[in-house]
Amino acid sequence: MGEWPSQAVNSFRTRALPEPATPVGYAALIAAFDLALPLPPRLAAIAERHHPVATADWLLLTPRHRPDPNLAAQLTFAIKWEGIDLAVLAKLFQNVEIATITAVIKATPTGIFARRIWFLYEWLTGRQLDIPDAGKIKYTAVVDQEQQFCLDRGEPSPRHRVNNNLPGTPSFCPMVRRSHLLVEAEDKQLDAQARAQIGRVRPDLIARAAAFLLLNDSKSSFAIEGERPSGNRAVRWGQAISEAGNSALSIAEFDRLQRIVIGDARFVRLGLRDEGGFVGVHDRESGDPLPDHISARAEDLTDLVEGLVAYAARARAGGLDAVATAAVLAFGFVYIHPYVDGNGRLHRWLVHHALAAADYNPPGLVFPVSAAILRRLDDYRAVLESYSRPLLPEIEWKRTAKGNVEVLNDTAGFYRFFDATAHTEFLYSCVEQTIVEDLPAEVAFLEAFDRFSQGVQEIVDMPADRIEILQKFLQQNDGRLSQRARTREFEALTDEEVVQVEQLYGDAFGQRE
Structure with missing residues (x-):
């Protein structure tokens, strides 16, 4: 195990910070245990001032949020502020001694974050820790639905007294954060x-x-x-x-x-x-x-x-x-x-x-x-x-x-x-x-085409497939029938009928065009 980040830096594994800050949470775990994995899209750090500006890449918090430089504090900080990152946790649990993680849980065995960490360890590794069941205490959700997308209806884990609302299984479970864009998208009820x-x-x-x-x-x-x-x-x-x-x-x-x-x-x-x-x-x-x-x-x-x-x-x-x-x-x-x-x-x-x-x-x-x-x-x-x-x-x-x-x-x-x-x-x-x-554009086109088709039939008796070809020629030539079309495919149309068809096309499709 390496050292916990202890001072402000301008970059973390080539990712620039918006201002000098100390990596914490998942970033600190990645650094301390030298975890080999792609960096999460957003990491957390403690700024040196009390009004830092967060970005898409960095959640910057004030000095009063700084966690202690130890596994329990950094894990708790990560889950509380950054949500569940299974990629980092899976790599971390491969690198942490089972006795170490057991000690973290036993320090606060009924705590909300301790029970979530406990469940996630056993869920990800398939190994059961030497810890007695949590007993009769209030259930808590594994995933905070305010932070990440999760199941509305999970299933209880009586051993940890948590509700497993993770969307997948240990074999496949990518996570999605509730970004500002996604909250807005949900609210639109498309x-x-x-x-x-x-x-x-x-x-x-x-x-x-x-x-x-x-x-x-x-x-x-x-x-x-x-x-x-x-x-x-x-x-x-x-x-x-x-x-x-x-x-x-x-x-x-x-x-x-x-x-x-x-x-x-x-x-x-x-x-x-x-x-x-x-x-x-x-x-x-x-x-x-x-x-x-x-x-x-x-x-x-x-x-x-x-x-x-x-x-x-x-x-x-x-x-x-x-x-x-x-x-x-x-x-x-x-x-x-x-x-x-x-x-x-x-x-x-x-x-x-x-x-x-x-x-x-x-x-x-x-x-x-x-x-x-x-x-x-x-x-x-x-x-x-x-x-x-x-x-x-x-x-x-x-x-x-x-x-x-x-x-x-x-x-x-x-x-x-x-x-x-x-x-x-x-x-x-x-x-x-x-x-x-x-969808609205296609419906509008069909409505316009129906008006055009009915109008053409009132001008000249023409099969439906020929009307489709006529519409395409007009569309390709800005509503005018080309000289080629007038002398070949539609040479039977009189000059007066051509004028009427072009006017009809403009009336039906002009606004849309």
Whole structure:
């Protein structure tokens, strides 16, 4: 064990502080025990003045909040002020002697924070401390719901007299902080907004809008991967998206979905990987891997994916926020990267699954989240890299004979536990965009198209498919029928009819255009 931080510094493990301050809580535990893991997105420190300014990266508190330089005080401070960071705690408990942690609990065996630490130690390690059950005292929650997203309905642990409201299991349990952005997003009740919108629109229009949004989401999910699927392939994946939430998750279900995504599997191994994996490229000359992200080890995949499945079931039963659930499942899956190919589309399918399973979206309607992501690819990549980039230096690996990577250290914990706050903030913004912009825009388009179609029929008898082509030509040429269209596809229209059609288009679509 090293020394507890005792003086103000300007940076901590290359992360700059906004002003000189002494790292405490999880930062102090990381420093004192030299824990090897990506730094939590937000750490705590004690400033030298009484009115410090906190930032997104640092919670700065006043000198009167300074904890004593010992394990019990720093652990208590961390849980009280920073919430539950399972990644740090799991690493810490691997490095602390069982007698030491036992002494911490026995010093205040009925204390609220001591019981939470006690439960978390036994929950994470699977080892039972030599401490008698807590007895008949008031229950306390493991997770403070004011700080982090947790279950509305957990289960009691009589031994520790705590209510286990953690959203997952020791196999997979990323956490989400209640940031200012997420509190605001929750308060908007976007699911209720979507239902209110649907209630004001004719059912036939909703059905047509739903069909378009579904296919658009399917195509967008492929486009994010740089693919342009055939019409049949996009429709098949759209069908899989429409069925999301109907069945419980399982490895077998993921395998089935991968087969749909891949289509022609002659050159791709189906099922969970049996070797290492990475996202990146190879050096053109040496063939060495140049990873941007290194996936979980093959030997850890079954436990990690089963943990993700258990998280989904536990979150649904316990009333966890639907968008937070979707973000954790989706981004957790893509970091694990359990398959050789198809991970990205399955990752986005999981968003639809979590929202549908929680009845977040109106029945029969898919929020085109992939389309929103496609419009914000830079933000999407930044969110992915917010964890994968700091994770990369913590993974020891070597090149295999086939040009793959072989991971040399135990990395399972990196994929079990991470802070998914930024991921949830991003997903909430995408969901809001689909509800506030995409859904109303598609309904407005359909209403305008119906007005245009009915008007055209009053001018000239024209089949529905020709009206669709006519509308597209007008849309592509700012409401005017091009000379090419007038001399080819629509040469039968008279000059007077062309003027009427163009005026009709302007009346129907002009305001929207």
